[in-house]
Amino acid sequence: MMTTMLDPLLQGFAAIGTWSSLGWIVLGVFIGYTVGAIPGMGKGIATAISIPLTFYLSPIAAISYLIGIAKGSTAGSAVSAILINTPGEPSSAPTALDGYPLARQGKAGKALRMGLYASVIGDLVSTIVLIGLAAPLARYALAIGPVEQFAILLFSLTFIGALASDSMVKGLMSGVLGILLATVGLEIETAVPRFVFGQLELYEGLSVIPLAIGMMATSEMVMQISRHREIDAQTARVREVKVSDDRLTLEDWRVSGPAILRGTGIGVFIGILPGLGASVASFMSYGVTKKLSKTPERFGKGAIEGVAAAESADNAVIPASFIPLFALGIPGSVIAAILIAAFMIQGLTPGPLLFQQDAALVYGIYAAMIVASLVLLCVGLVGQRFFSRIVTVRVRLIVPVVLFFCMFGTLVQGGSTFAVWMMIAFTIVGFLFKKLGYSFVTFLIGFILGPSLELTLRQSLPLLNYDMANLTGHPIAIVFIALAALTAAIVALRARKDAAARAITLTQTSREELQ
Amino acid sequence: MKLGTLTGLATAALLAVAGAARAEFPEKPITMLIGYAPGGGTDTVGRVLAKGMSEALGQPINVVNMPGAAGGVAATTLTAKAPDGYTILLAPTATITSYPLSNEALTYKPEDFTVFASVADFQPALVAPASAPYDSFDEFVAWAKENGPAKYAILTPTSRMIMELIEQQESIAVNYIPLRSGGDMVNGLMGKQFDIAYSGGVHQRYPDDIKALVSASGRKLVLDPDVPTLPELGYDIDGVSSFVVFGPAAVEADVRARLEAAVAEAFKGEDVQKVLTNTGFPARFVGGDEATAEMMTQYASDKKLIERMGAALQ
Numbered sequence: 001m002m003t004t005m006l007d008p009l010l011q012g013f014a015a016i017g018t019w020s021s022l023g024w025i026v027l028g029v030f031i032g033y034t035v036g037a038i039p040g041m042g043k044g045i046a047t048a049i050s051i052p053l054t055f056y057l058s059p060i061a062a063i064s065y066l067i068g069i070a071k072g073s074t075a076g077s078a079v080s081a082i083l084i085n086t087p088g089e090p091s092s093a094p095t096a097l098d099g100y101p102l103a104r105q106g107k108a109g110k111a112l113r114m115g116l117y118a119s120v121i122g123d124l125v126s127t128i129v130l131i132g133l134a135a136p137l138a139r140y141a142l143a144i145g146p147v148e149q150f151a152i153l154l155f156s157l158t159f160i161g162a163l164a165s166d167s168m169v170k171g172l173m174s175g176v177l178g179i180l181l182a183t184v185g186l187e188i189e190t191a192v193p194r195f196v197f198g199q200l201e202l203y204e205g206l207s208v209i210p211l212a213i214g215m216m217a218t219s220e221m222v223m224q225i226s227r228h229r230e231i232d233a234q235t236a237r238v239r240e241v242k243v244s245d246d247r248l249t250l251e252d253w254r255v256s257g258p259a260i261l262r263g264t265g266i267g268v269f270i271g272i273l274p275g276l277g278a279s280v281a282s283f284m285s286y287g288v289t290k291k292l293s294k295t296p297e298r299f300g301k302g303a304i305e306g307v308a309a310a311e312s313a314d315n316a317v318i319p320a321s322f323i324p325l326f327a328l329g330i331p332g333s334v335i336a337a338i339l340i341a342a343f344m345i346q347g348l349t350p351g352p353l354l355f356q357q358d359a360a361l362v363y364g365i366y367a368a369m370i371v372a373s374l375v376l377l378c379v380g381l382v383g384q385r386f387f388s389r390i391v392t393v394r395v396r397l398i399v400p401v402v403l404f405f406c407m408f409g410t411l412v413q414g415g416s417t418f419a420v421w422m423m424i425a426f427t428i429v430g431f432l433f434k435k436l437g438y439s440f441v442t443f444l445i446g447f448i449l450g451p452s453l454e455l456t457l458r459q460s461l462p463l464l465n466y467d468m469a470n471l472t473g474h475p476i477a478i479v480f481i482a483l484a485a486l487t488a489a490i491v492a493l494r495a496r497k498d499a500a501a502r503a504i505t506l507t508q509t510s511r512e513e514l515q
Numbered sequence: 516m517k518l519g520t521l522t523g524l525a526t527a528a529l530l531a532v533a534g535a536a537r538a539e540f541p542e543k544p545i546t547m548l549i550g551y552a553p554g555g556g557t558d559t560v561g562r563v564l565a566k567g568m569s570e571a572l573g574q575p576i577n578v579v580n581m582p583g584a585a586g587g588v589a590a591t592t593l594t595a596k597a598p599d600g601y602t603i604l605l606a607p608t609a610t611i612t613s614y615p616l617s618n619e620a621l622t623y624k625p626e627d628f629t630v631f632a633s634v635a636d637f638q639p640a641l642v643a644p645a646s647a648p649y650d651s652f653d654e655f656v657a658w659a660k661e662n663g664p665a666k667y668a669i670l671t672p673t674s675r676m677i678m679e680l681i682e683q684q685e686s687i688a689v690n691y692i693p694l695r696s697g698g699d700m701v702n703g704l705m706g707k708q709f710d711i712a713y714s715g716g717v718h719q720r721y722p723d724d725i726k727a728l729v730s731a732s733g734r735k736l737v738l739d740p741d742v743p744t745l746p747e748l749g750y751d752i753d754g755v756s757s758f759v760v761f762g763p764a765a766v767e768a769d770v771r772a773r774l775e776a777a778v779a780e781a782f783k784g785e786d787v788q789k790v791l792t793n794t795g796f797p798a799r800f801v802g803g804d805e806a807t808a809e810m811m812t813q814y815a816s817d818k819k820l821i822e823r824m825g826a827a828l829q
Contacts (some may be wrong), residue, residue: 031738142706146692186584193620200591203584203620327707330719337698348793351720455695462690463666463708 016060016371024061025368028068036067037077039217039402040409042209043073047338060361062342064368070141070335071372074315075119075380080109082307083390084224084398088216090208090444092312093216093277094286097441098299098306104234105302108391109246109384114256114304116380117248121262122447124373126319129268131366134327140160141272141324144476146459151480152273153280153453158484162491163444171442174433178446181206183454201418205293208448210410210419214426215440217406217432221399222431227425228395239392248370256308259289263309267316272324278317279448283441285313305373319369325350326362336483363394532775540600540770544575548593548604550586556697556713556717556794557586561605561791564634567781572773585671586610587621590761594627598763600770607637607715608756609673612814616821617672625814629766630807632778634787634794638716639731640742641677644704645724647711652729652748655711656685664688665710668700673817674713676824677694677752684750701725713758719795732756732775737797751823753816757794759806775803 016022028050035046046069051359057065077088082099095115102111104485129137144152161175162168167215185205196202224231263285270281289309290299299306321359325336343350348358355362390398410423433440464470545568549561558580563575582591586606596602611628614622639650649655658667667689670674674689682689692709694700697717703709705724712718717736718725730736730744733753745752760778762771781787782800791798801809 143702145706196620200588200620203588204582245809324702329701455693457691459694462664462692464582465664465690 008359008363009366010506011360012365012367012506013371015360015364016368019065021058021061021368022371024057024065024407025068025372026375026379029072029372031076032072033070033076033079033376034072036073037079037383037387038409039080039084039088039404040213040406042077042089042409043070044124044337045190046073047335050133055479059348060345060364060368063339063365063370066335066339066342067365067369068372068375070318071123071315071369071376072379074318075116075123075311076383078115078119078307078311078314079112079384079387080217082115083387084106084220084402086220086402090216090277090318090448092310093279093441093444094282094310095307095309095314096216097286098303101300101302102304102307103391104239106239107246108301108388110252110304111307112384112388113248113321113381115307116311116377116384118256118260118263118308119315120373120377120380121260122267122314124370125264126268126271126316127366127369127373130319130326130369131324134323137272137323137327139308139327142320142328143332144273145463145474146398146456146462147471147474148476149273149276150453150456150460151474151477151484152276153449153456155480155484155487156280156284156396158487160280160287160445160485168491169218170437171439174343174438174443175446178448179445179450179453181211182450200412201416205451206422206447207419210423211447212444213406213410214222214423215430216443218403218423218427219430221406222427223434224395224400231395235392235394252304255303256305259285259305259309260312262288263312263314264316268312268320270313271317271320276452277301277448279445281313281317282310283445287308288348298309312446314481323373327351329354342407372414391468497515524631530740531562534604541572541574542775544577545572545580545805547576548589548602549578549580550589550604550606550610551580551582556715556796557605557607557758559790559794560635560696560787560796563598563777563786564605564760567784567787568774568777570784571777571780584618584621585614587614587618587817589808590623590628591621593761594623594763596763598629598643599764600766600774602763603631603774604761606759606761608633608759608810608813609671609754609817611759611761612810613673613754613817614671616817617676625810626766629762629764629771630803630810631760631762631771631774632746632803633759633799633801633806633809634778634782635758635791636706636734636737637732637758638714638736638738639736639754639756640714640716640718640727641729641828642704642709642714642718642725642727643711644707644709645726646707646728649728652743655728656681656687659687659689659710660685660766664690666690666692666708668694668703668709668712669701670697670713670715672706673754673820674731677713677754679824680752680820681750716794716796722749738795746790752820754820755802755809755813757799757809759810772801775806 004014032043032046035041036043047066050066050069062354078099081087081092081096082103085100087093099111099115102108131455157175161171182205184202186193186203193203266285266288270276270284276430286306289305290296293299293305321336325339340350348354348361358498365450406423407420410419412418430440433443546566547561551557551560562578565578569576581592585629585679587610589604590606590610593602593604611623611625649658652703665687667678668814669691694703700712700714701717701721704713705721711728713731718727727736727739727742729748730742731743732755733746734755735744736742760774762774779800782798788794788798
């Protein structure tokens with residue numbers, strides 16, 4: 001078994017062992033990492049601008065290059081999340097929760113390196129899972145239909161919602177608002193337009209990119225400029241932090257190790273399932289790590305394992321989402337869908353036949369993916385030397401540059417100025433959210449998962465023939481619905497206990513006042 | 516004086532020639548709109564076609580993905596552009612002929628477009644998991660009567676209407692499961708989540724896992740010529756859809772001819788042929804006039820279908 005696996009893989013390494021193949025992998029990872037590190041730009045834009053280029057490459061170089069971009073940009077988006085609190089993509093939002101506080105404490109280098117190591121480990125392990133288990137795992141993933149997806153989404157939403165916010169009421173409000181905004185556009189089943197006000201641009205619904213950039217990046221810039229003196233004073237202190245405090249210690253590894261392993265597992269699991277995506281994985285991993293921690297109060301104030309949890313899950317999703325692609329020819333993510341197009345242009349049909357007809361190529365791509373992980377480590381370590389200096393730059397220099405990139409990214413990805421206006425509108429919303437203490441995290445999760453939740457519900461109802469009793473044929477779904485109910489019950493109990501505790505304190509105070 | 520007039524005339528003539536030469540289309544990059552997200556069948560075909568056309572025209576063609584309303588957003592955008600040939604659209608015929616009939620927000624008509632050419636045909640079919648207990652559409656109908664309601668996965672308004680008509684005609688019960696993409700359809704069929712599904716042609720890539728029961732148009736499936744068509748089985752449903760290159764209405768004749776020629780040249784190219792072969796959409800080049808006629812036939816057929824549905828609902 002092992003040799004039948006290893007032999008072709010070794011030949012795969014031989015196949016990509018040319019300067020041009022390696023060059024394209026390095027270039028892909030480099031472009032991906034850089035674009036990912038720029039706020040407002042993500043893998044979507046990086047792959048979209050690269051597709052025409054791949055017309056002129058050999059299949060293996062083209063696909064390695066695109067995979068390099070996907071891996072690089074996923075890891076790169078942690079950079080802006082940590083350094084300036086503006087995640088390049090929603091899936092890096094939990095990275096910012098602890099990464100940014102670390103950076104403000106002068107430990108940007110530590111956070112960046114842990115983020116990178118977690119990314120590379122998650123990515124590498126997930127790649128190995130892909131190579132070893134693609135075919136058998138993909139068959140199991142097929143058992144996950146709309147009914148199971150709905151149950152998993154319901155659980156994710158409850159779980160993340162319960163953990164992401166300090167005030168449950170405010171967390172719920174933002175989450176529901178996110179789901180509500182996600183209903184804008186053509187209704188999926190009957191194509192009835194909802195909340196479009198005659199605007200043709202709204203028919204496709206509110207696009208996630210301008211919304212996320214507005215909520216996360218530009219509003220953060222407005223926040224920062226409004227207190228630039230304070231941040232600049234902090235920056236001055238950051239410069240005086242001893243280098244030794246900025247190194248990764250054995251203790252950091254001790255607390256982050258389990259988080260990385262867990263994050264990788266969650267990332268692989270979510271990646272194999274179609275339609276969930278990297279955001280679910282990174283939020284879930286962050287939430288679980290916080291939940292299991294003996295010191296949950298450190299989270300949000302610079303807990304290094306928070307960064308490790310989010311980044312390992314985020315990156316582990318990418319190779320795992322290729323499992324259905326390689327094994328069955330089904331795209332599990334947007335990147336995988338773009339890869340299918342690249343395969344087609346190169347005259348290859350992904351799926352089980354590819355292993356028989358073009359096994360050498362498949363193993364070449366596998367080898368390229370392993371190489372890309374290692375390249376990512378090198379590119380990341382070199383890149384961080386330059387990027388980490390951003391922390392010491394004054395706010396008034398950072399803000400205009402970030403705003404420019406956000407505008408530019410929105411315009412390019414949205415294809416029109418409408419997207420830019422939308423981004424500006426959500427900058428205001430994001431600013432108000434932050435000022436009033438509402439969680440933009442639950443809002444975003446609601447917005448991202450809302451449409452999938454609605455769609456899978458609409459699909460599940462006819463699939464179950466509108467009868468709850470038919471759920472008995474879907475044991476996996478039952479498990480996740482039970483887990484969701486359990487989470488909700490625990491949260492409700494905790495809230496009641498808190499309220500009771502508060503009531504007792506109140507009565508005590510009033511008694512004291514009476515006396 | 517006379518000499519002056521002559522020189523003047525000569526200069527004017529030269530300028531006129533130069534002017535005509537400068538007006539040679541195209542003198543700047545062209546934009547190709549695609550009404551779907553990157554990665555799907557239309558996008559893939561569009562991108563290779565744009566590359567071939569760009570080589571034929573000597574100007575770059577920028578592909579812009581503009582998803583929304585099953586391609587309706589891109590089509591509406593095109594109608595608002597100047598008919599100068601610098602903005603074109605690659606779309607399935609159905610985007611123009613069918614979707615406005617079922618979506619009030621789309622106000623365009625086939626007359627609002629210039630057809631340059633079409634390059635390939637969709638292969639619409641009703642398909643089932645290979646393991647399903649029925650091998651033909653008649654057997655499916657019999658199975659649905661016994662075991663219904665059948666779980667039917669749909670992608671477009673047209674796919675829903677087709678089954679609604681069959682449902683009435685055969686008095687079977689059907690539950691409609693709306694999907695987002697052909698990928699979801701393939702996934703669900705392989706996982707045996709659905710009993711039957713509408714496919715635009717993507718099923719052909721998975722011959723071991725998915726079988727075609729009936730061609731959902733008046734034409735035979737090119738790769739499955741033994742499978743009957745819906746009209747052959749006694750259902751009055753006809754519909755073909757092709758990959759068509761459109762412009763806004765009233766594009767000048769010479770620009771139109773230039774673009775048609777560019778599509779023809781790109782069509783002959785190795786890349787376009789390779790992609791069409793791989794995606795399983797049979798290559799068939801049809802020039803502007805004939806493709807316009809095909810579109811109008813399709814429009815009449817789609818209108819008839821909608822009217823019958825409306826009548827049936829009342």
